[in-house]
Each structure stands twice: as structure tokens, then as C-alpha cells.
Amino acid sequence: MKCGGLPKVIVSIAALLATQTVTLMDTVRSLNSKFMHTLETNPEHDSLRGLFDWMYSYFRTCPDEIKPCIFYLSIFPRGHGIRRRRLVRRWIAEGYSRDSDEESAVDKGENFFSKLLDLSIIQQMPQLVTTAFSDTRIVMCQVNGFIREYIVSRRMEENLVFELGPNCVLTTERKGRHLIILKNWVRDIIVFESIDFSRLRSLTVFGKWESFFISKSMRLLRVLDLEDSSGLKDEDLIEMVKRLRRLKFLSLRGCREIFHLPSSLGDLRQLQTLDVRHTSIVRLPKSIVKLEKLQYIRAGTTVSALTPPAPSSSLLKFHRCRGLLGVQVPKGIGKLTALHTLGVVNVSASGGKAIGEELKKLTQLRKLGVSGINKHNSQDFFSAISGHVHLESLLVRLAEGNQGSLDGISLPWENLQSLKLHGLKDKLPLLEGQLSKLKKLDVEMDSLEKTDIESLAMLPNLCILRLRVKQLPDSRLHFYAEMCREQLDTFKKVKILDIGCRSSNLQVSFGSKSMKNLELLEIDYSSGSCQLAGLNNLSELKEVLLKGTNDEQFRIEFERHLATHPNSPAVKLKKLPAST
Structure with missing residues (x-):
């Protein structure tokens, strides 16, 4: 490595x-x-x-503007998966990527990421075989092992990064701009308090959190990244807000023991990024509307992550839902006009029509996710976002029992690149002709008709297609379309296909002119058997990922099934997490 x-x-x-x-x-x-x-x-x-x-x-x-981005990579441990957005948002908070007349800080950060990818300084995670979008759109990356060793050997020369790990000793020489606390550090308060934090700009914790990690001398801290840390409690957040008034980036992502954000959150007037995804937070505090520099809010979780200390009527409503749940947002969220990423918002819990009026003011949104869409609020919601010309990514989850809420919905979505529609019943809204730029489509529905597949086949730039269907009328899923008994060239640019269906004896077939560029096929076998036909038609296939099974013999048998394929694609098993 x-x-x-x-x-x-x-x-x-x-x-x-x-x-x-x-x-x-x-x-x-x-x-x-x-x-x-x-x-x-x-x-x-x-x-x-x-x-x-x-x-x-x-x-x-190399250009001076990209050097800090390179040295910054040594913050992440060897082999650690890094989400692209996490890295770009941190660069922005550190001031490495700034707005200019030519491009936004976000676009500049994405370009930096692309350059590091081109130079092989960062790499796609090895278990993935395709990027499907462009290289700048990969979700997870890791630092090239050799490049990381080179960076680490020089980071102290720059006096930039230092870490607390298994071999740390008491010293007066520990100081720098970025502190990393590794999982295997013994959490020695004496060693910690010997450090000079006067120049510290970022603190990143891997593993267990301790309350003494926040020091009154961290006055210049801009980035606090506690993603997937354990042991963090609500009372710790109160102390953070009190001491770290200059924070621009705060991530509590994956900290499931967090249930509430403090009302004092509104004192963090410099905050640009707030990530509380996969915590147990179900509502954002009223004071959040004071944070006029906020650009990025990620919230919401899965049902299994919600384990509140005491039930309430609002929480019980969340428990009746499935999948990714949204949070309740306060009145006045429309004041945060700098927001370009917001989600997931529970529209029903946030006031239905009232939240629609708030969303209408957020005209700079590029990415939006909502849940709790029902027949009473759907028209108001879609009307509110109809003028959002910058919107590139949209997630819509229907409330349980409201599968027909998108009937008749037709919007000018021509700028969308990513669309997720969850909770549909038995038909898709009108997509063909509206989504010429769509690259990623993620659909979860009760049933899927042949006509729906034919409409998806004509989306000209679709690269990633994910389908989750409870039942199919005849247990068949055919990826092709015909005209005058002749097969058409369909799904021309699709490189990743992810399918799952609860129908037993599911039959999936690929036409001779369909998905000619498919590289990765993911199949969920957790709900029953599946027969595939026409795999040899997938001339670019590189990998098949079998999800929901851990049967090595099954994998070997499937590999034999592909023995005649010209590419000899790899066949791998991936056990589904318990929360899916």
C-alpha cells in the first residue's frame, strides 16, 4: 500500500x-x-x-494555490476512504478555494480535486471499477500510498500537520495548524494539554471523543471534523459553540448519540458547512436562520439510527416512514440565501405550504433533498422550486401512503444531473424530454411497467441507473426497446446499473443493442433468485457485484455463468448493511 x-x-x-x-x-x-x-x-x-x-x-x-491542498491530504490515515464533498468543503473552509470573478469556490475546489486525480495523487477506491460521471464526480477516493508517505515525511517541515497516535510522548514542540487524533491514541489528557493550540486551524478526530479535546486556546479553529466519532454527547456541543466562534466547517456526521443541536448554534456566524447526516437529530434549531453564511446543510438519517431517549408525537411520525428521513426545519430558513446544498428536509413536518414559500427564496440551490411529500403539499413544493435554474440534484421521498402524489407533475428540470424518486407506486412521472442532462437516476417504487423502462431507455445522457422495485407484474425486467420489431440502441451511456426486486424468480434480460457501455452491474439477491440473460451483449462489462449474499459457492457458480464473456468480468460479493 x-x-x-x-x-x-x-x-x-x-x-x-x-x-x-x-x-x-x-x-x-x-x-x-x-x-x-x-x-x-x-x-x-x-x-x-x-x-x-x-x-x-x-x-x-506546482501552482502555489494547489500545494496546501496536497499537504492537507496527510490529515487522513493511510487507506482511509475520503468523500469528495468532505474534502472540497474543508478546502473551502480553510481558504484554499475561494470565490473569484471566473468561478465559485465550490467549482474551484472541484477543479483542484480533478487535478489531483489526474496526477494520481488521489485515486478512486480500489473496489470500484468505473466512474461513470466524470472523474471529478467520484464519491470516494483515497490518497496514493506512496504520495502520502512523501507528504507525511515533509508535513512537519512545513509545520502544518501533527498527529496524536500510539507513539506520542510528552513534548513542548507539538504545534501546528492541523491536529489529527487517531483511533489508537490512548487519550492522555496530560499530553494533550502540553500542545500549543494557538495556531490551530483544524481538528480531526478518528475514534473516541473526549470532552477535553476542546481547549479555550483554540480561538482560531475553522474546521472541526468529528465524522463517525463515538462518545460525543449533546452537552459537548454547547461547549464547542461557546469556545469555537470562528468555525466555518462543523461535521458531526455519523455521531448517532447526538439528538439536538444547541440553540446557541446561531452564534457561529462564520459557519459555512453543517453536516449532521446520520445523527439522531430530527429538527434543526430556530437559531440556525441567523447563520447567513451557511452554504451547505446535510441532515437526515435512516430509521435504524433513530433511538431517541423518549418518544414524542413528532418522532413517532418519523418512525412510521422508511429509508432516509428528513429533518424539520424552522420558519425563516429562506433567509439563508447563500445555501446551495440543503437536505434532507421533511416538508410535511416543516409546515407543508409554509416551507414551500421558504424554499422559493433559496434560488441558489444546486442540491436539494426532501421527504414527507404528500398529496396536500406536492403541488406547492414543485411550484416553489420551478424557478430554481441552478438545481442540479434533487431527491424526493414520498410520505407513506402517498404514492400518487407525483401524478400530473411536469416541470422544466432540464438542468438536473441527478434525480432520486423514492416511494412511488406503479408509474413514473413524465421524464422523457425533460431530463436531457440527467446523468444519475435512482428510483424506488412498488411496481414498474414495461412502458416505464422504455421511457428510461431514451434518456440521452443517463450514466447511472438504480432501480428498487417491490414487485414486477410478470417478474420480468427487460432492458431494451423495439420499433417495428427491430431493437433500438438504448441506454447508450449507462455505465452503472444497480437493480433489486422482491419478486421471486426475477428474470432480467439485456437486448443486443442495449447498455453497450455498461461496466458495473450490481444485483440485490437478498429477496430471492434472479435469472439473467444476454450478459454477453454487455461488451464493456468489467464487474458484477452480488449484494445481499455471502455465499462464496454462489459467487463461483455465477462466475462460471460468465465464463464465455469476452471480458471475463470479476464477480464479487457485498453483504448488505443491516439498516438497508
Whole structure:
């Protein structure tokens, strides 16, 4: 992993280890602990000189604006999956990506991400075989192992990043701009209080949270990232808000023991990013409307994550829903006109027509997610967002028992690139002709008709298609369309197909002119058997992912089924999480 897949490095290290006999493991341990130093100073690795010369030259001559973004990557542990949006939002909060006359800070951050991807400094996660969108749209990435070792070996020279890990000792020399607390650090309060936090700009915690992690000397802190930390409580948030008034980025994502945001949240007047997705928060405080610089709000969770200490009528309403749930937002949310990402909002719990009027004011929205759409509020909601010309991504989850709420809905959605429709009954709203730019479609519905498949087939730029259907009329799902008994070229750009159906003995077939660019096929086998026909027609298929089963013998049998495929696509198992 430390070699980053670079052949020169692998060959050089293999050549060194091949000469070792008795001292092999000692050599391995020494190399592992001082990896980059050994490669740069040991004469036995002279074959890497050209590689290091290139890296020295690159880091010396690369644009100044991208250098901080590169060194910043060492914040994340080796092999750690990094969400693209998490990284870009942090860059913005740090001031590495700023608005200009030519482009927004978000677009500039996405361009930085794309450049690092092009240079192989960051890479797509190895378990994924396709990007389908463009490279800048991948969801998860990781830092190239070799590049990370190089960055880590120099980050203290820049006095930028320091970490608390298993080998930390008491010292007066620990100071810098970015502090990382690793999972395997012993949480020693004496060591922690010996650190100089006067220059600290970001704090990132992996693993268990301790209340002493917030210091009164962290006056300049801009980024507090506690994603997936454990042990965080509501009372800790009160202390955070009190001491960290300059915060621009606050992530509590995955902190399931958090139930409420404090009313004092409104004191964080510099806050740009608030991520409370997959916590147990079901409503945002009224004071949030004071945060006029907020650009990004992510909230909502799955039912299994909601374990409130005491039931209430509003919480019980959430429990009757399924899937991703929205949060209640306060009156006045329309004042946050800088918002470009908002979701998931429970429209029903937030006042129906009243929240529609608030959403109408948020004209800069690029990404919006809502739940609780029903027959009483659907027309008002869609009318409210009809003028949102910047909207690129939309998630709509219908309230239970309101599957017909999208009947007759037709909007100018021509700028949408991503659309999620969850909770439909037996027909899709009119899509063909309105969604010429749509790249991703995610549909969950009770039943799917042949005519719906034919309408999806004609979406010209669709790259990712995810279908979840409870039942099919004849247990058949055919991905092709005909005219005058001739098959048409359909699903021309689809590269990822993810299908799941509760029908037993599901039959899926692919036409000879359908999905010619499909690279990844994901199938949910958790609800029954599935027969596939026409797989050899999928000439670009690289991988089949079987979800919901952990039967290795089943995987082997399926692999045999693909034995005649010209690409010999890989077949992998992926067990579904309990919450799905």
C-alpha cells in the first residue's frame, strides 16, 4: 500500500528484500517505520532517483494555490476512504478555494480535486471499477500510498500537520495548524494539554471523543471534523459553540448519540458547512436562520439510527416512514440565501405550504433533498422550486401512503444531473424530454411497467441507473426497446446499473443493442433468485457485484455463468448493511 502501485518502487523494494535472509523481518520493520527516509537515503534504492527528482521538481514548481491542498491530504490515515464533498468543503473552509470573478469556490475546489486525480495523487477506491460521471464526480477516493508517505515525511517541515497516535510522548514542540487524533491514541489528557493550540486551524478526530479535546486556546479553529466519532454527547456541543466562534466547517456526521443541536448554534456566524447526516437529530434549531453564511446543510438519517431517549408525537411520525428521513426545519430558513446544498428536509413536518414559500427564496440551490411529500403539499413544493435554474440534484421521498402524489407533475428540470424518486407506486412521472442532462437516476417504487423502462431507455445522457422495485407484474425486467420489431440502441451511456426486486424468480434480460457501455452491474439477491440473460451483449462489462449474499459457492457458480464473456468480468460479493 505504501508503494502506491508504482512499479519502480515495488521493484526496488523487492530487490532489496530478496537479498535478505536472517535479517529479513528486521529489515521489513525498519523499512516500514522509516519508509520514505530509507528510500531517499539508502544507496541501494538509486533506481528511484529519477522518481524522486520528478517529485522534488513537481512540488517545487506546482501552482502555489494547489500545494496546501496536497499537504492537507496527510490529515487522513493511510487507506482511509475520503468523500469528495468532505474534502472540497474543508478546502473551502480553510481558504484554499475561494470565490473569484471566473468561478465559485465550490467549482474551484472541484477543479483542484480533478487535478489531483489526474496526477494520481488521489485515486478512486480500489473496489470500484468505473466512474461513470466524470472523474471529478467520484464519491470516494483515497490518497496514493506512496504520495502520502512523501507528504507525511515533509508535513512537519512545513509545520502544518501533527498527529496524536500510539507513539506520542510528552513534548513542548507539538504545534501546528492541523491536529489529527487517531483511533489508537490512548487519550492522555496530560499530553494533550502540553500542545500549543494557538495556531490551530483544524481538528480531526478518528475514534473516541473526549470532552477535553476542546481547549479555550483554540480561538482560531475553522474546521472541526468529528465524522463517525463515538462518545460525543449533546452537552459537548454547547461547549464547542461557546469556545469555537470562528468555525466555518462543523461535521458531526455519523455521531448517532447526538439528538439536538444547541440553540446557541446561531452564534457561529462564520459557519459555512453543517453536516449532521446520520445523527439522531430530527429538527434543526430556530437559531440556525441567523447563520447567513451557511452554504451547505446535510441532515437526515435512516430509521435504524433513530433511538431517541423518549418518544414524542413528532418522532413517532418519523418512525412510521422508511429509508432516509428528513429533518424539520424552522420558519425563516429562506433567509439563508447563500445555501446551495440543503437536505434532507421533511416538508410535511416543516409546515407543508409554509416551507414551500421558504424554499422559493433559496434560488441558489444546486442540491436539494426532501421527504414527507404528500398529496396536500406536492403541488406547492414543485411550484416553489420551478424557478430554481441552478438545481442540479434533487431527491424526493414520498410520505407513506402517498404514492400518487407525483401524478400530473411536469416541470422544466432540464438542468438536473441527478434525480432520486423514492416511494412511488406503479408509474413514473413524465421524464422523457425533460431530463436531457440527467446523468444519475435512482428510483424506488412498488411496481414498474414495461412502458416505464422504455421511457428510461431514451434518456440521452443517463450514466447511472438504480432501480428498487417491490414487485414486477410478470417478474420480468427487460432492458431494451423495439420499433417495428427491430431493437433500438438504448441506454447508450449507462455505465452503472444497480437493480433489486422482491419478486421471486426475477428474470432480467439485456437486448443486443442495449447498455453497450455498461461496466458495473450490481444485483440485490437478498429477496430471492434472479435469472439473467444476454450478459454477453454487455461488451464493456468489467464487474458484477452480488449484494445481499455471502455465499462464496454462489459467487463461483455465477462466475462460471460468465465464463464465455469476452471480458471475463470479476464477480464479487457485498453483504448488505443491516439498516438497508
